[in-house]
Amino acid sequence: MITAEALVKRYGTKVAVDSIDFSVRPGQVTGFLGPNGAGKSTTMRMIVGLDRPTAGRVEVNGRPYREHRAPLREVGVLLDAKAAHAGRSAYKHLLSIAATHGIGAKRVREVIGLAGLDSVAGKRVGGFSLGMGQRLGIATAxxxxxxxxILDEPVNGLDPEGVRWVRTLMRSLAAEGRTVLLSSHLMSEMAQTADRLIVIGRGRILADDAIGDVISGATRSTTRVRTRETERLMATIAAPGVVVSLLADGAIEITGLTAEQVAVAASAAGIVLHEVASVSGSLEEAYIALTAGEVEYRSSNIVQEGAVR
Structure with missing residues (x-):
């Protein structure tokens, strides 16, 4: 388990992490999201003792990381896939790290197999692709x-099979009762992997809840309907708080009524519906809504004619 209380990190006058509190619980995958410069990397570095907090406290499994006598057995970390010695083979890299904790060669071979690196275990890490480096980093963790x-952007450089492998691995580790903290900018992947989300912006917690609650709290659900009696349906469901929009494909988008409520009203009025469905917001929409005012670097939405060739 990871717990942070009033955690602060300043670099001179810049506040990178602004008195945050959170917990990452065992038995679930917790996603850690935020724009560039939001404080994610700084927070993860403080969790594993690479940066000292300016104020506050963060503990892993009941104590600060630096106080663990065998930290590798407590916390597995991937913060930089390029951290391995380029001149060593994958096997020798893992073996050298294992030796610091009295971990035997059998376990080294196990994680090599788990990461799918058997065929390249004897090759130098300097020749690895980004995806292979990510697999080696996960094996090390x-x-x-x-x-x-704790994994920071673990699917960078991985092919679809590799991405699916990471997703399955994270879910299985959580199912074993482990604590999993996962950072990624891939919203679609996070939506399939995480049980809970912590969203950070400009060093402050913007959301900390179950993924479904984060999405529902930051987006709106609508009802999508198709009928040949559009005007009659609009008149039937007209009420304060109900907003109806005509879509380009001929469907109707309704806000303020559930699909069941629309279906009941249409049935009572004798209106035949060819489609009625609830449409929930996406994690991407929720993330953009939450971080709209917290982005450090923002590109213009306007591209002048002739500016791009």
């Missing part, structure tokens, strides 16, 4: 069979 796993 799992080397001590830790109770807590």
């Amino acid at each position: 799992l080397l001590g069979d830790p109770a807590t796993i």
Whole structure:
């Protein structure tokens, strides 16, 4: 488990992390989201003792990371896939790290197999692709069979099979009762992997809840309808708080009524519906809504004619 209380990090006059409180619980995958410069990397570095907090406290499995006698057995971390010595083979890299904690060669071979690196275990890390480096970083994180796993952008450079492997692995680790903290900018992947989300912006927590509650709290649900009696339906459901929009494909989008309420009203009026469905907001929409005022670097939405060739 990871717990942070009033956690602050300043670099001179810049506040990177602004007195945040959160917990990452065992048995679930917690997604960690935020724009560039939001404080995600700084927070993760403080969790594993690479940066000291200016104020506050963060603990992993009941104590600060620096106080663990065998940290590799407590916390598995991937913050930089390029951290391995370029001249060593994948096997020798893992073996050297394992030796610091008395972990044997058997476990090294196990994580090599788990990461799908058997065929390249004897090759130098300097020749690895980004995806292979990510697999090696994940293997390193799992080397001590830790109770807590922290991975920063673990699917960068992975092909679809690799992305699916990471997703399945994270879910299985959480199912074993481990604590999993996962950072990624891929909203579609996070939506399939995470049980809970922590969203940070400009060093402050913007949301900390179950993924479904974060989405529902930051987006609106609508009802999509198709009928040949559009005007009659609009008149039938007209009421304060009900907003009806005609879509380009001929469907109707209704805000303020559930699909069931629309269907009941249409049935009572003898209106035949060819389609009625609830449309929920997406994680991407929720993320953009939450972080709209927290983005450090913003591009213009206007491209002048002739500016791009």
